Every structure is written in structure tokens, then in C-alpha cells.
Amino acid sequence: MKKQVYNPYLPSFEYVPDGEPHVFGSRIYLYGSHDRFRGAGFCLNDYVCYSADVNDLTQWRYEGVIYKKEQDPRNQNIPEDAPEQKLLFGILPEAPEDLNPKGIHAMWAPDVVRGVDGKYYLYYCLDFLPEIGVAVCDDPAGKYEFLGLVKHENGIPLGTQKGDLEQFDPGIFIDDDGTVYLYSGNAPMKKENDYGRQGSQVMRLMPDMLTLAEEPRKLLPDVLSSEGTEYEGHEFFEASSIRKNNGKYYFVYSSVRSHELCYAVSDRPDGGYRYGGTLVDIGDVFLKGRTEDEAVNCLGNTHGGIEKVGEQWYVFYHRQTNRTNYSRQGCAEKIFFDEDGGIAQAEVTSCGLNEGPLVGKGMYPANICCHLTAINGAVFSHPERMKMDYPYLTQDVPDVEPTEKLMMKDCTEPIQYVKNMQDGSTAGYKYFSFQNLKGISVQVRGDAEGVIEVRTSNENEAVGYIPVSCRGQEWREFDEKVSIENSVTAIYFTFKGRGSLDFRAFSFVCG
Numbered sequence: 001m002k003k004q005v006y007n008p009y010l011p012s013f014e015y016v017p018d019g020e021p022h023v024f025g026s027r028i029y030l031y032g033s034h035d036r037f038r039g040a041g042f043c044l045n046d047y048v049c050y051s052a053d054v055n056d057l058t059q060w061r062y063e064g065v066i067y068k069k070e071q072d073p074r075n076q077n078i079p080e081d082a083p084e085q086k087l088l089f090g091i092l093p094e095a096p097e098d099l100n101p102k103g104i105h106a107m108w109a110p111d112v113v114r115g116v117d118g119k120y121y122l123y124y125c126l127d128f129l130p131e132i133g134v135a136v137c138d139d140p141a142g143k144y145e146f147l148g149l150v151k152h153e154n155g156i157p158l159g160t161q162k163g164d165l166e167q168f169d170p171g172i173f174i175d176d177d178g179t180v181y182l183y184s185g186n187a188p189m190k191k192e193n194d195y196g197r198q199g200s201q202v203m204r205l206m207p208d209m210l211t212l213a214e215e216p217r218k219l220l221p222d223v224l225s226s227e228g229t230e231y232e233g234h235e236f237f238e239a240s241s242i243r244k245n246n247g248k249y250y251f252v253y254s255s256v257r258s259h260e261l262c263y264a265v266s267d268r269p270d271g272g273y274r275y276g277g278t279l280v281d282i283g284d285v286f287l288k289g290r291t292e293d294e295a296v297n298c299l300g301n302t303h304g305g306i307e308k309v310g311e312q313w314y315v316f317y318h319r320q321t322n323r324t325n326y327s328r329q330g331c332a333e334k335i336f337f338d339e340d341g342g343i344a345q346a347e348v349t350s351c352g353l354n355e356g357p358l359v360g361k362g363m364y365p366a367n368i369c370c371h372l373t374a375i376n377g378a379v380f381s382h383p384e385r386m387k388m389d390y391p392y393l394t395q396d397v398p399d400v401e402p403t404e405k406l407m408m409k410d411c412t413e414p415i416q417y418v419k420n421m422q423d424g425s426t427a428g429y430k431y432f433s434f435q436n437l438k439g440i441s442v443q444v445r446g447d448a449e450g451v452i453e454v455r456t457s458n459e460n461e462a463v464g465y466i467p468v469s470c471r472g473q474e475w476r477e478f479d480e481k482v483s484i485e486n487s488v489t490a491i492y493f494t495f496k497g498r499g500s501l502d503f504r505a506f507s508f509v510c511g
Contacts, residue, residue, distance in 0.1 A: 001359055001362055002235075003056070003058040003059070003243075004058060004351075004354050004356050004358055005057055005058040005059075005060075005331065005352070005353045006328040006351055006352060006354060006358060006368045007319075007331040007332065007348075007349065007350055007351070007352040007368055007370065007440075008172075008330055008331050008365075008367075008368070009057075009060060009330060009331065009352060009353050010030075010050055010060055010317070010329070010330055011373060011402065011415075012165065012365065012414050012416035012441075013037070013369055013395060013399075013400040013402075013415045013416065014017075014076065014399065014400075014402060014488070015032055015034065015035035015036065015037055015045075015321075015328060015329055015399075016020075016032040016033070016035070016048065016050070016114070016329070016330050016486050017032055017033055017109075017217075017302075017303060017318035017328035017329065017330060018032045018033045018034055018043075018108075018109035018110075018169075018284045018303040019031070019032045019042075019195065019303075019304045019316035019318065019332075020032060020109075020110065020111045020112065020171075020241060020304070020305045020316070021201070021305060021306075021307035021309075021314070021316050021332075022112055022114075022140075022307060023054060023307060023308070023309060024114055024120075024140045025140075026053060026054055026055075026213050027051045027052065027053055027054060027140075028051060028052050028054055028057070028307065028309055029049055029050075029051045029063075029112070029140050029141055029297065030049065030050045030051065030052075030060070030316070030330065031047070031049060031110055031111065031112045031122070031234060031276070031326070032047075032109065032110070032318075032330065033047070033106075033107060033108055033109050033110065033326050034046060034047055034048055034101070034107075035326055035328050036098065036326070036327070036399045037102065037322065037327050037395060037398065037399040038098055038322060038326075038398070038399065039098050039099070039326045039327065039399070039402070040098045040099050040326065041099055041100075041106060041127075041326060042106060042108065042109050042127070042325070042326055043106040043109075043127070044098070044100055044105055044326075045068065045399075045401075046065045046068045046069055046107075046108050047065065047066050047067040047068075047107060047110060047122075047124075047139040047144075048062070048063070048064065048065050048066065048402070049063040049140075049401075050063060050068045050079050051063055051140075051141055051329060051360075052475065054309050056303065056309055057309065057353045057354075057506060058353075058354075058439060059482070060400045063109065063141035065106070065188050066122075066137070066141055066142065066143065066144050066145075066146040066177060067122060067124075067135050069100065069104050069105065069106070069107055070104065071140055071144075071145070071146050072105075072126060072146055073087065073146065074126055074129060074131075074133070074135050075103065075104050075105055075118070075126070076103060076267070079242050079494075085130065085283055086128060086136060087121060098342075101314045103168070103502075104191075105126035105127045105128070105129060106125075106126065106127040107125075107126060107472050108124065108125050108126070108127055108149065108168075108169065109124070109125075109169045109239065109303055110122055110123060110124035110170075111123050111124075111170055111171050111172045111241065111305075112140070112172070112406075113173065113180075114140070114318060115174070115180075115209055115400075116178050116207065116482040117207075118138075118219065119136050119138055120137045120138070120140050120142075120144075121134055121135070121136055121172065121209050122134065122135040122136070122144050122145070123150075123170040123171075123172045123182070124170065124235045125167055125168055125169065125170065126446065128167040129149065129159075129165055129169055130150065130159030130160055130164070130197075131149045131157045131158060131159040131160060132150040132158060132159065132167045132170050132182075132184060133148075133149055134146075134147045134148055134149070134150060134209060134210055134477075135147055135358040136209075142427045143347075144274050147208050147209070147210065148176075149210070150167070150170075150182065150205070150210055150211075150212070151210055151211055151212065152209060152211075152212050152215075153212060154301035156381050158203075158212065158216070163420050163508070164197075164216075165184075165185060165197050165198060165199055165201055165216065165252050165360070166183055166185075166194070166197045166198065167184045167185070168184060168186040168207065168238060168280065169184065169185070169186065169238050169239050169240055169303070170182060170183065170184045170240065171184070171240035171241045171242055171270065171305075173242045173243075173244075175244070175269055176244075178484075179204060179205055179244070179269075180205040180206075180207070180209065180213075181202060181205075181269050181270060182204070182205050183201070183202050183240035183241075183242060183251070183399055184216070184236070185198065185199075185200045185201045185239060185240065186204075186207065186237060186238040187199055187222035187223065187224075187235065187236050187237055187238070187256075188199055188222065188223055189223065189237060189256045189258070190223060190256075191223050191224060193464055194224055197266065198222070199218055199220065199222060200218065200219040200220040200221075200236045200240065200253070201216040201217060201218055201219055202216065202219045202269075202270045203215065203216040203217065205503060207265070217270070217271070219236075219251075219270075219271065219273065220235075220236040220251065220253065220264060220273060221235055222235050222236050222237075222256075222482075223234065223235050223256060223468070228466055229275070230274070230424060231264075231275045233256075233257075233456065234252050234255040234257065234260070234275065234278070235255060235256045235263050236255065236256075237253070237254050237255055237256045237258060238253070238254050238303070238348070239252070239253050239254035239261070239303040239304070240253055241253070241305035243271075243305065243306050243307065243308075245308070245313070245337065246341065247267070247297065247336075248265050248266070248267060248341050249265065249266045249267070249269045249273075249345075250263050250264075250265055250276075251263060251264045251265070251273055251296055251500075252279065252304070252305055252306055252315075254302060254303050257281075257285070257292075257416040258283055258299075258300070258301045258302070258471055259282050259283055259285065259295075259299040259300060259301065260279075260280070260282075260285065260286065260303055261280050261303070261315065261317055262275070262276070262277065262278055262279060262282040262304060262344060263276040263277065263279050263305055263306075264276055265341060265342075267392060268276050268434065276342060276343060277340075277342070277343065277344075277345060277412055278345045279315050279335065279343060279345065279346060280302075280304075280315050280317050280335075280345065280346045280348065281302075281304070281335055281345070281348075282297055282299065282300070282302050282317065282319050282320070282345065282348060283295025283296055283298075283299050283348075283378060283477055284296045284298045284347060284348055285346060286298075287345050287347060287377065292376065293377065294371070295340070295377065295378045296348070296370050296371040296373060296378065296428070297348070297373075297378055297495070298323075298372070298379060298380065298381040298386065298392065299368070299377045299378065299379070299381065300320035300325045300381040300382075301328075302317045302318050302319070302331055302371055303317070303318060304316040304317040304318065304330075304442065306335060311411075312334060313334070313335045313336070313337065314332045314333065314335060314353065315332065315333055315346055316330060316332045317330075317331055317332070317333075318331065319348075320381035320393065321331040321333055321381075321392065321393040321416070322392060322393065322394045323382065323383045323386045323390075323392045324381060324382065324383065324396075324441070325382070327354070331348070331352055332351055332352045332353050333346035333347065333348065333349060333354075334346065337499075344374065344480065345473070348370045348371075349366065349370050349430040350368045350369065350370045350429045350430055350431070351430065351431055351504075355486045356433070357380075357431040358429075358431070358432050358433070359432070359433060360432040360433050360434035360435065360437055360484075360508050360510070361435075361437075361508045361509070361510045362507065362508060363431040363456070363503070363505055363506070363507040364429070364505065364506055364508075365414030365416070365417070365418055365505050366414065366417055366418045366427060366503040366504055366505055366506060366509070367393055367414055367416040367425040368429060368445075369393075369418060369428060369429055370428060370429065370430055371426065371427065371428025371429075371430075371458070371492065372391055372392070372393070372418065372425075372426070372427055372428070373390075373423025373425065373426050374390040374391060374422065374423065374424060374425050375393075375422070375423060376389075376424075376457065377505070378390065384423070388420055390420070390425075391418055391419065391420050391421045391422070392418070392419055392420060392421070393416055393417070393418060393424045394417070394419045395415045395416045395417070395460065396415070396417075400415075412503060414504060417502055417503060417504045417505075418502065418503040418504075419502050419503075420500050420501075420502070421495045421500065421501040421502070421503055422495065422499070422501075423492065423495065423496055423497060423498070424449070424495070424496065425495050426458070426493065426494040427492070427493050427503060428458060428491070428492040428493075429489055429490060429491045429492075429510075430490040430491060431489060432488070432489065432490075432491055432508070433487075433488045434484045434485070434486060434487055434488075434508070434510075435486050435510060436488065436510050436511040437482065437483060437508055437509070437510055437511075438481060438482075438483060438509050438510060439479055439480060439481045439482055439483040439506065439509040440454060440466065440479065440480065440482045440506060440508055440509070440511070441462065441466075441477050441478065441480075441506065441507045442468070442477070442478055442479075442493065442502040442503065442505070442506045442507075443465055443476070443477050443503075443505040443506070444468055444470060444473050444476060444478065444501045444502060444503055444504065445459075445470055445472065445475045445504070446470055446471075446476070446499060446500050446501040446502050447463075447470070447471055447475055447495065447499045447500060448468060448469070448470055448495070448497060448499030448500055448501045449468070449469050449497050449498050449499060450467075450468060450496050450497010450498060450499060451465045451467050451468065451495075451496055452465070452466040452468055452478075452493050452494065452495050452496075453468065453493070453494040453495075454463055454482055454487040454492070454493060455491075455492045455494070456484060456490060456492070457489070457490060458490075458492055462481055463483070463484060464480055464481070464482030465485075466478050466479065466480040467480070468484075468497070468501065470501070475504055479507075479509075489491050493500075
């Protein structure tokens with residue numbers, strides 16, 4: 001069978017959200033923050049990088065750790081009067097194992113650019129600190145070294161001078177004429193959350209990649225300034241990212257909805273942006289009129305960017321797992337520009353970066369679902385909201401640090417799986433190309449008795465029923481004859497019965 005890639009496109013044990021994709025030479029490099037499975041906060045691990053040949057997105061290579069938290073000098077000098085909110089993220093006197101050690105801040109969403117000098121510059125923020133850090137390297141996925149903090153011409157770090165806004169989620173862009181633009185900021189989700197130092201902003205940098213060539217200026221509207229504009233309901237929240245296509249500038253951001261990436265478009269990089277629409281939503285909210293109450297996945301934040309690989313543009317984003325916002329995984333979808341430069345909202349799928357639909361034969365891991373709901377739908381990804389009433393993605397093993405040996409291991413068994421499928425829970429997959437399908441098998445475990453109903457859309461009648469009966473933690477396989485005409489279609493598995501199932505994998509048998 002031809003090589004394929006599906007969502008999530010990195011190994012199932014890997015949690016790299018906030019994906020910023022960049023093509024440098026013949027490879028696409030994926031930069032992002034680095035969550036810890038079952039971590040108690042965002043972005044607790046060091047920055048890693050993955051890359052793929054632009055002609056083969058089915059094989060992502062682990063490039064290793066490119067920058068460690070301890071390399072930033074601020075991670076060895078924590079002020080005694082640190083705000084109380086910082087205590088939530090790893091500087092408690094005796095921090096739990098799932099937080100960072102005392103004195104170490106998490107590194108939030110980064111971005112990388114190739115400078116006019118040929119070096120690569122990484123821009124990032126530490127949790128709740130107001131500045132932007134910069135690291136530099138001679139190679140896109142080499143070992144970055146701390147360079148300094150973005151600063152005013154007087155040498156004072158940006159974010160600390162009176163009147164500065166707090167810096168957040170930096171995005172970096174160099175235009176065709178060599179001008180360096182830096183974007184930054186977050187904004188309140190509600191008017192009552194305003195505390196005066198937030199907002200979307202743009203600034204220019206000098207060739208040293210650190211010093212401001214002009215003071216920051218406000219860029220996109222937020223909830224405090226959007227009344228009467230086209231941004232209402234989709235105002236800027238965070239996650240600045242910019243690309244250029246056909247002479248137009250596309251500013252990608254996470255809106256106040258949090259679970260969607262939106263875009264704005266302009267004829268210049270530093271202003272005049274018009275709201276474009278939703279690029280992707282992790283619950284397919286807004287697609288075909290879908291509301292938040294009809295979300296096809298648990299909701300939570302998402303962050304990412306767009307990139308052209310060959311002749312195809314993609315949007316990179318992340319999804320939620322493990323009933324939290326702290327174990328997020330990267331996904332991607334194709335996007336398409338119309339004649340006027342607009343971009344239609346992408347549907348979340350299982351096939352994402354694949355050239356087309358997945359081949360409808362052989363075994364697939366259950367964790368590539370793009371639809372995961374309980375009988376009453378989906379809610380925000382949080383243990384207090386989900387309790388044990390909803391299915392969710394998780395894994396049996398602790399957090400895994402990838403190694404070359406691990407990445408080369410020939411392992412068809414998924415580490416991540418769908419947990420807690422109760423009566424009416426549905427896992428859906430889009431899309432497969434079927435030829436002479438004769439049967440389907442599933443690998444499940446748990447304490448459950450019933451059937452798994454198989455459908456080719458979420459509304460139509462079942463094309464088959466797979467009886468299941470299991471007790472305990474051993475994975476068991478159940479199969480049934482299921483015939484699907486030669487076609488490209490989605491597949492939905494709905495458990496109906498008593499108890500709770502874990503869903504590990506499914507297989508298609510062709511005639």
C-alpha cells in the first residue's frame with residue numbers, strides 16, 4: 001500500500017501544538033511549543049522540531065531538541081515577588097512532577113524566520129513574562145543559542161517599559177524587500193477581562209533582529225474596539241502568524257472563540273487588514289452553519305499557521321486530548337484560495353496532509369478520528385466538564401521523549417487510543433476510498449456488551465453491526481461482514497449497549 005499520512009501527522013505519543021510550518025530549502029520544518037502528556041500546564045517540555053521533504057509529507061523526521069528552557073537566562077532568575085498567577089506554572093517550592101522545576105518557566109508558542117544574513121531566528125515568550133526572547137542558529141533544526149530580548153532603541157526590553165503592552169505569541173515575517181516585521185500580543189476574551197496591557201500589535205525590527213526600528217502599533221480589533229466591525233464575534237485573541245500570497249498578506253490568529261483559527265487580509269503587512277473568515281475550527285463549528293452546541297469534537301484552544309508546500313497550501317492547527325487543554329496534538333488540512341484571495345473554511349479530517357482519501361483497506365489506529373462525541377455531543381475539554389461522560393483520546397504510557405531509535409521502530413500498534421465509549425458515543429473518520437470492502441474488525445477492551453454500529457455518514461442508516469463483548473484490560477478483536485460500494489466516504493463507529501469501551505484500532509477487509 002502506498003505511504004500515507006493522517007491526523008495527527010506526528011507520532012501518537014507526541015504533543016506539539018501551536019504549529020508554525022516553514023519551508024526552508026527542500027524541507028518543511030514544524031516549530032511549536034511542546035506539551036507534556038498529563039502535564040498540569042501548557043508547554044512544559046523543551047522545543048523540538050520535526051521536518052519532512054516537501055515532496056513527501058508522509059514521513060516526518062524527528063530533528064531533536066532545538067532549544068531548552070534553561071538556555072534562557074530568565075529561567076535562572078525568578079524574582080521573589082513573582083505574581084501569584086506564576087505559581088500555577090512550575091515555580092512552587094515543591095513543584096509536582098508534572099510541572100517544571102522551581103525557577104523554570106514554560107516556553108510558549110514560538111515562530112522562526114530565516115534572516116537576510118542566512119541565519120535562523122527563533123522568537124518566543126516565557127509563561128506570564130512580558131518580554132520576547134530570541135535565539136539564533138545556523139541551521140533551521142540545529143541547536144539554537146540565546147541571542148537576547150527584543151528591545152527598544154534605548155536598550156530597555158520590550159514589554160517592560162512604561163506604556164508597553166505585554167508580549168505574547170510572537171510571529172515573525174521578513175518581506176521581499178528585507179524589512180523585518182514582528183507581531184505580538186493577546187487580548188481579552190470579554191470586555192470585563194481587560195486589564196490595560198493587551199492587544200494585537202505590529203512593529204519593525206532593525207537588521208540585528210532584536211532592536212525596534214519603530215515602536216509597536218495596534219493592528220487588529222479586539223473585543224474592546226470591534227463594535228460595528230466585521231470582526232465582531234471573531235475578534236483577535238492571540239496566536240499571531242503571517243504569510244504572503246499573490247501580493248496579499250494573510251494574518252492568521254486565534255479568535256475569542258479560542259477553538260477557531262481566523263484570517264485577515266491586507267495589501268500591506270503592517271495595517272489595513274480586513275476580516276476574512278474562519279480557516280479551521282477543531283469542532284467544525286461554523287462549517288455549514290454548525291453551532292458550538294453541535295461541535296464534532298471537544299473544544300479548547302487552537303493555534304497554528306498556513307504554509308505552501310509545492311503547489312498546495314495547508315493550515316496547521318492543534319486538537320485537544322486527555323480531557324485537558326495541556327496535552328494538545330498537531331493536525332493539518334488543505335486550504336484553497338478563490339479568485340479574490342478568500343479562503344474557505346477547512347473541514348477537520350483524518351487524512352489531512354495525505355494526497356487524497358486514505359486507502360480503505362488494512363489497519364488504522366482509532367486515534368485518527370476527526371469526530372468524537374458522546375450521545376449528547378461534545379463539550380469543552382476539561383475533566384470537570386467532561387467527567388467520565390464523554391469519550392476522549394489518551395494513552396497508557398507516560399510522557400515519551402522521542403529518540404532516533406524510537407522513531408525508527410517498526411510499530412503498527414497505536415500508543416494513543418479512544419477511551420470511554422459509552423452508549424451513543426461515536427468516533428468518525430474522513431475520508432476513505434473503498435474498493436470491494438467485505439468486512440470490518442475492531443480492537444476494543446473494557447467492560448461492555450453491545451454492538452458497534454457502522455455508518456458511512458453521521459445521519460444515514462447503518463451498513464453493519466459488529467457485536468462486542470469484553471471484560472478486562474486485554475485488547476480483543478471483533479469482526480463482521482460489512483459491504484460498502486466502491487466510493488469515497490466517511491466511516492462512523494457508534495457503540496450501543498451497556499458499559500464502557502476503549503477503542504484501539506480498526507481494520508478493513510477487501511474482497
